[in-house]
Amino acid sequence: MLQALKLSLLSALLLAACTQSPAPTTADAPRVHPGMGLRAASVDRSRLISWDGARTFDFNGAVDASTITVNENEVLQEIDGFGAALTDSSAWLIQNKLSAAQRNAVMQALFGFNDGNASISYLRLPLGGPDFALSHYTFDDSCCDLNGFSIDHDRAYIIPLARQAKSIDGSLNFMATPWSAPAWMKTSGQLGTGKLNPASYPAYATYLRRAYDDYRAAGVTFDAMTIQNEPQFEPGSYPGMKYEWYDELNFVRDHLAPRMSGTGVKLLTFDHNWGMAWYPRAVLNEGGALYAGSAWHCYGGNVSAMTDVHNAYPNEGIYLTECSGTHGNGTFAGxxxxxxxxxxxxxxxxxxxxxLLWNLALDPSGNPHTGGCSTCRGVITINPSSGQVTYNEAFYAIARFVWPGARRIGSSNSRDGRFISAAFRNTNGRKAVVVLNQSAGTGTFRVVAGGPWR
Structure with missing residues (x-):
C-alpha cells in the first residue's frame, strides 16, 4: 500500500522527516503518529534544527505534482559522513579564543546529538599548513632527510580538538589531506609551487605513513587520505603541489600504496573541482584498484560530473571534500x-x-589565513575579541539525522520542480527524508512510500 505524508513547508526550509514506527492500518485517517517527527531549519531563522516529536499526518496514498516518492528497495551508496575541515586556523580559534566553557559548548553544538546540534560526523584534517593556518609549515622543514619529522605543531590544538570531537561522537571519521611535501622534496624548492621530485617519492611515501602512524598513536585514526589537495593548482602564496595524473599514479602505485598497506586507509585521487573530471577518469582508468575513489571540490563545473565518473567507474566511491561559503555574500536564505x-x-x-565544507571556524573577517581565499567563511564565526559565536548557514545545512553507515535509498524530486529530496536508511533501520522547498512561499508536498516505515 502507498502511504502519503502530507506536509507544509516554508520557502527554502530544510526538513528531515524521520519515521520510526509502523504506519496506521486504516487509510485516509489523519492522526498523531507516535515516533514520527520533523527536524527543520527555516530561511527566516524562526526554526533552526528544531524537533517536533509528534505530528499529525494524513495517510491517503494520493499522488500529485508535489509528491516525493521514496523507494527503499533502491539501495544506493553508503554514507561515510557530513562535516567540515578542522584547519589550523579553525582549531587555533576554538582553542585559544574561547574560554573552556565556551569551547565545550561549541564542541557540543558541532558534534553532539541534542536538538539544535549539527551532529558533524566527518572531519577533514590538513597534513601541514594550508592557506588557513597561522604559518606555512610541513612535518619536516629541515633538510634533507626525515630526521626532523614531527607532528608536534598539531599536538598543540588540532589533535586535542580532534580527540575531543571523537569523545563526543564515537562514530566520527577523519580524512587527511596534504597541501605540499616539504620544500626540499620538490622540484621548485618552494612550498607554494613545483612538483614532487621523483627522487623523493620513497621519502614522501614514508612521510605520509609516519603522519598516519603518529596521528594514530595520538588517538586520531584516518579513515581516508587524499593524495594531494587541488593537484592541478600551484597557488604560490600558500603551500600547494602540482601532479600530472600519471605522476600521481606512479607515486601511489610504486610507493604510497605499498607503504600504507595494512592500515585500512582509503586512498582517494583528485580532490579538485567538478570541472576537471578528466583527471580522476585518467587515474581510475589506469589504476582504479589502488584507490577507494575520487574526491571533489565545488569551485568549478557542475555537481553532475560526479555522477558521470560514478557511471564510468561504479565500484569507486565519490567523496565531496571541500566547498566554502564567503562572508558578506548572499543572504541566509540564498x-x-x-x-x-x-x-x-x-x-x-x-x-x-x-x-565536507571548508573551515570549521573563522573570525568575522575570514581570518586567520596566510594567502589564498580572503573572503571564505567558516561553518561558525568566532569573534576573537569577545568570544561570541555565530552559527552560519552551513551549520544548519550540515545538521541532519543521517549517520555513518547509512545507505541512500531511492527518492524522487517533485514533478512541479518545487521540492527536491534525498532519502536514507540508517544502520538501525530508521529512515530519513531531507526535503528542500526551493520555490518562493510556503508549499505543501507529500512523501509517498510503500509499506510500513520503522
Whole structure:
C-alpha cells in the first residue's frame, strides 16, 4: 500500500522527516503518529534544527505534482559522513579564543546529538599548513632527510580538538589531506609551487605513513587520505603541489600504496573541482584498484560530473571534500538553499559518500589565513575579541539525522520542480527524508512510500 505524508513547508526550509514506527492500518485517517517527527531549519531563522516529536499526518496514498516518492528497495551508496575541515586556523580559534566553557559548548553544538546540534560526523584534517593556518609549515622543514619529522605543531590544538570531537561522537571519521611535501622534496624548492621530485617519492611515501602512524598513536585514526589537495593548482602564496595524473599514479602505485598497506586507509585521487573530471577518469582508468575513489571540490563545473565518473567507474566511491561559503555574500536564505541544492541534496544525489565544507571556524573577517581565499567563511564565526559565536548557514545545512553507515535509498524530486529530496536508511533501520522547498512561499508536498516505515 502507498502511504502519503502530507506536509507544509516554508520557502527554502530544510526538513528531515524521520519515521520510526509502523504506519496506521486504516487509510485516509489523519492522526498523531507516535515516533514520527520533523527536524527543520527555516530561511527566516524562526526554526533552526528544531524537533517536533509528534505530528499529525494524513495517510491517503494520493499522488500529485508535489509528491516525493521514496523507494527503499533502491539501495544506493553508503554514507561515510557530513562535516567540515578542522584547519589550523579553525582549531587555533576554538582553542585559544574561547574560554573552556565556551569551547565545550561549541564542541557540543558541532558534534553532539541534542536538538539544535549539527551532529558533524566527518572531519577533514590538513597534513601541514594550508592557506588557513597561522604559518606555512610541513612535518619536516629541515633538510634533507626525515630526521626532523614531527607532528608536534598539531599536538598543540588540532589533535586535542580532534580527540575531543571523537569523545563526543564515537562514530566520527577523519580524512587527511596534504597541501605540499616539504620544500626540499620538490622540484621548485618552494612550498607554494613545483612538483614532487621523483627522487623523493620513497621519502614522501614514508612521510605520509609516519603522519598516519603518529596521528594514530595520538588517538586520531584516518579513515581516508587524499593524495594531494587541488593537484592541478600551484597557488604560490600558500603551500600547494602540482601532479600530472600519471605522476600521481606512479607515486601511489610504486610507493604510497605499498607503504600504507595494512592500515585500512582509503586512498582517494583528485580532490579538485567538478570541472576537471578528466583527471580522476585518467587515474581510475589506469589504476582504479589502488584507490577507494575520487574526491571533489565545488569551485568549478557542475555537481553532475560526479555522477558521470560514478557511471564510468561504479565500484569507486565519490567523496565531496571541500566547498566554502564567503562572508558578506548572499543572504541566509540564498546560501542555505544553495548548500542544499548543490551539496547536501545535490551532492548525495550525485553519489557523494561525504559532504565536507571548508573551515570549521573563522573570525568575522575570514581570518586567520596566510594567502589564498580572503573572503571564505567558516561553518561558525568566532569573534576573537569577545568570544561570541555565530552559527552560519552551513551549520544548519550540515545538521541532519543521517549517520555513518547509512545507505541512500531511492527518492524522487517533485514533478512541479518545487521540492527536491534525498532519502536514507540508517544502520538501525530508521529512515530519513531531507526535503528542500526551493520555490518562493510556503508549499505543501507529500512523501509517498510503500509499506510500513520503522
Amino acid at each position: 546560501n542555505l538553499t544553495w548548500n542544499m541544492q548543490h551539496l547536501f541534496i545535490g551532492g548525495v544525489r550525485n553519489w557523494a559518500k561525504t559532504v
